[in-house]
Amino acid sequence: xxxxxxxxxxxxxxxxxxxxxxxxxxxxxxxxxxxxxxxxxxxxxxxxxxxxxxxxxxxxxxxxxxxxxxxxxxxxxxxxxxxxxxxxxxxxxxxxxxxxxxxxxxxxxxxxxxxxxxxxxxxxxxxxxxxxxxxxxxxxxxxxxxxxxxxxxxxxxxxxxxxxxxxxxxxxxxxxxxxxxxxxxxxxxxxxxxxxxxxxxxxxxxxxxxxxxxxxxxxxxxxxxxxxxxxxxxxxxxxxxxxxxxx
Numbered sequence: 001x002x003x004x005x006x007x008x009x010x011x012x013x014x015x016x017x018x019x020x021x022x023x024x025x026x027x028x029x030x031x032x033x034x035x036x037x038x039x040x041x042x043x044x045x046x047x048x049x050x051x052x053x054x055x056x057x058x059x060x061x062x063x064x065x066x067x068x069x070x071x072x073x074x075x076x077x078x079x080x081x082x083x084x085x086x087x088x089x090x091x092x093x094x095x096x097x098x099x100x101x102x103x104x105x106x107x108x109x110x111x112x113x114x115x116x117x118x119x120x121x122x123x124x125x126x127x128x129x130x131x132x133x134x135x136x137x138x139x140x141x142x143x144x145x146x147x148x149x150x151x152x153x154x155x156x157x158x159x160x161x162x163x164x165x166x167x168x169x170x171x172x173x174x175x176x177x178x179x180x181x182x183x184x185x186x187x188x189x190x191x192x193x194x195x196x197x198x199x200x201x202x203x204x205x206x207x208x209x210x211x212x213x214x215x216x217x218x219x220x221x222x223x224x225x226x227x228x229x230x231x232x233x234x235x236x237x238x239x240x241x242x243x244x245x246x247x
Contacts, residue, residue: 001026001028001058001059002028002056002057003020003029003060004060004061005060006068008031012219012223015223019223019224019227027227030057031046031054032044032046033050035048035064050075058234059233060081060082061227061230062083063086065087065089066087066091066094066148069094073101076105081105082105082107082230083106083107083108084229084233085107085108086110086113088148088151089152103238105238106234106236107233107239107240108229108245109241110156112151112152112222112225113222113224113225113226113228113229113243114222115225117153118243118247120199120201120212123212124157124212125160131205133205134203136168137185140187140188140197140198140199140200142189142197143194149189150188150189151189151197153197158185158187168183173186173188197216200214201213232245
C-alpha cells in the first residue's frame with residue numbers, strides 16, 4: 001500500500017512517515033507534499049504542491065491545513081486516488097467540497113483517528129440518552145500550537161450528542177451575564193504547553209455526575225488510526241467514510 005503524505009514535514013506527517021517506513025499494516029512511504037518541501041531531507045520525493053506530486057500511489061493521507069482542501073481534493077479526484085483526510089478546521093464550503101469529492105473517490109474523513117475517542121463518543125451518547133435531564137459540558141485541551149478551536153473532535157462529540165438531544169444548542173465558551181440554558185452543550189477549549197490531546201465530557205444532574213475522559217499520550221496513535229483508515233479505504237468504492245465504518 002503506497003502512501004502519499006500531504007503535510008509530510010509537519011509533526012503528524014512525520015509520525016505517519018515513520019510508521020510507513022516500518023511497514024505498519026503493509027504501508028510503504030511513496031512520497032509527500034509539503035509547503036516547506038525545499039527544506040526536506042526525506043529520501044522520497046516531496047513536492048511543494050500537488051502540481052508536482054507523484055501519482056503512482058494507492059492512498060493519500062492528509063495532515064496539512066484545511067486551506068489546502070480544494071487543491072487536495074482536485075488532485076485526488078483527477079487521479080482517482082483514495083483519500084484519508086485527517087485535517088480539521090474546515091469551513092462549511094470546504095465540507096461541501098469533501099461531500100462532493102466522496103461521490104467520485106473513496107474518502108475517509110474524521111476529526112479524530114483514535115479508537116479510544118470513538119468509544120468515548122459512544123459512551124457519551126449512551127449516558128446522555130439515559131439521563132435526558134442532565135446538563136452536558138465538554139472540555140478539550142491541546143498544545144499551544146494548535147490552530148483551530150474548539151477542536152474538531154470536540155465539535156464531533158457535541159454534534160453526536162445532539163443526535164440524542166434533538167433540541168440541544170452548542171455553546172462555544174461562556175462569557176457575560178445570563179444563566180445557563182437547560183439544552184446547552186458547552187464546549188471549552190484550553191491551549192497550553194505540549195498537551196497532545198484531552199477530551200472530557202461531563203454529564204450531570206443535581207444529584208449525580210458522570211465524567212468521561214480520553215487522553216492521548218502520543219501522536220503516534222493518530223498516525224496508526226490514519227493508516228488503519230487507509231488500509232480500510234483502499235478496499236472500498238467511492239463514498240464518504242468515518243470511524244464508525246472502521247470500528
